[in-house]
Amino acid sequence: MKATIIGVPMDLGQNRRGVDMGPSAIRYANLNKKLEEIGVESEDKGNIPVSIPERNDMTGKTIKYPEQIYEACTLLAEQVADQAQEGSIPIVLGGDHSIAMGSIAGMxxxxxxMGVIWIDAHSDLNTFETSPSxxxxxxxxxxxxxxxxSNLKDCLEKGQKVKPENTVLIGTREIDPGERELIENTGVKVFTMYDLDKLGMNRVMEEALAIVTSGTDGVHxxxxxxxxxxxxxxxxxxxVKGGINYREAHxxxxxxxEKxxxxxxxxxxxxxILDHRNSTANLAVELIASAFGDRVL
Structure with missing residues (x-):
C-alpha cells in the first residue's frame, strides 16, 4: 500500500488562529513512522502554499478570503489528482476544513x-447566502x-464533485437553519450523535459504507x-460537547x-495552540493508522 502526505496550512476559513500549524503537529506526532510500522509506503510532499491573513485586507467583506481559499484548494486538487492517478492514497493534513473542496475535487x-464520509460535529453545508459567520x-x-x-464549487473543474446520495455525515451535533433546509432539499444522509447513541458506531458505519460504495469509484x-x-x-x-469517543472513532x-x-x-x-501536549495530533495519527489497517492482532 502506498500513501502520499500533503499538508495544507490553511487558517483562512475560520476565526481562531493556529490551525495552520496542524500539519506540523501531525507530522511531529510521527505519522510517517507509524505508517512505516504498519507496512504502508509513504512519501511526504510537503505543504501547499497558502496565503496568510496578514497579507489580505478583509475590511468590509462578509465572506472571508474566498479568492485565497479557491487558489489553495485548486493547488491541492491538482496534487491530490496527480497522486491518486499514480496509485497512491492521498493523506491530506489540515488546516481548516475548507481544504476539503480541493481534496474532493482532486479525487x-x-x-x-466519489463517495464521501464526512465525520464532523458540524455539517459544513452553509453557503454564502446562509452562513451566519x-x-x-x-x-x-x-x-x-x-x-x-460561488466559484468555489468549480474548484479545478466546473460543477458538482460529489452527489448528495453518495455522501454521509457522521457525528453531527450542531447544524444551522440554512443547513437544515439544504439537508431536507438534497436528502443527504446524516447520522447525528443521537443516531450514534441509538444505533452504535458499528451499525452506522455499515449503513454509511453501503451508501458511499454503491455506484462509486472510490471513497474519500x-x-x-x-x-x-x-x-x-x-x-x-x-x-462541541457530546461527541464521538475514543473507541468509537477507532x-x-x-x-x-476492513471494507x-x-x-x-x-x-x-x-x-x-489549543491542544494539551499534542494529544489531538497524536490521536489523529492513531486514527489514520487504523484507517490503513492497524490492529491489535
Whole structure:
C-alpha cells in the first residue's frame, strides 16, 4: 500500500488562529513512522502554499478570503489528482476544513464518482447566502455537492464533485437553519450523535459504507477532529460537547479498513495552540493508522 502526505496550512476559513500549524503537529506526532510500522509506503510532499491573513485586507467583506481559499484548494486538487492517478492514497493534513473542496475535487478528477464520509460535529453545508459567520470552513461540503452561488464549487473543474446520495455525515451535533433546509432539499444522509447513541458506531458505519460504495469509484474520508468529544480531542477551534469517543472513532476507521475501500483521507482542524501536549495530533495519527489497517492482532 502506498500513501502520499500533503499538508495544507490553511487558517483562512475560520476565526481562531493556529490551525495552520496542524500539519506540523501531525507530522511531529510521527505519522510517517507509524505508517512505516504498519507496512504502508509513504512519501511526504510537503505543504501547499497558502496565503496568510496578514497579507489580505478583509475590511468590509462578509465572506472571508474566498479568492485565497479557491487558489489553495485548486493547488491541492491538482496534487491530490496527480497522486491518486499514480496509485497512491492521498493523506491530506489540515488546516481548516475548507481544504476539503480541493481534496474532493482532486479525487473526482482522478477516480470519477466519489463517495464521501464526512465525520464532523458540524455539517459544513452553509453557503454564502446562509452562513451566519462568513467562515468558509462551514461551507465546503455544500460547495462540493454543487450547492450555492460561488466559484468555489468549480474548484479545478466546473460543477458538482460529489452527489448528495453518495455522501454521509457522521457525528453531527450542531447544524444551522440554512443547513437544515439544504439537508431536507438534497436528502443527504446524516447520522447525528443521537443516531450514534441509538444505533452504535458499528451499525452506522455499515449503513454509511453501503451508501458511499454503491455506484462509486472510490471513497474519500473527511475527518474533522472536532467530531470527537473535546475530552478526547481538546486541540480544535470549534469544540462541541457530546461527541464521538475514543473507541468509537477507532472502530469507524477499523471498519473502513476492513471494507478496503479507502481512496483518500484528510484530517483537519487540529490546532496545537489549543491542544494539551499534542494529544489531538497524536490521536489523529492513531486514527489514520487504523484507517490503513492497524490492529491489535
Amino acid at each position: 473526482k478528477k482522478a477516480k470519477g464518482e 462568513g467562515n468558509i470552513h462551514g461551507m465546503p461540503l455544500a460547495f462540493s455537492m454543487g450547492c450555492g452561488e 474520508v473527511s475527518l474533522d477532529m472536532d467530531s470527537l468529544d473535546p475530552m478526547e480531542a481538546p486541540g480544535v477551534g470549534t469544540p 472502530l469507524a476507521m477499523e471498519l473502513l479498513a 478496503k475501500c479507502l481512496s483518500s483521507i484528510e484530517v483537519v482542524e487540529v490546532n496545537p
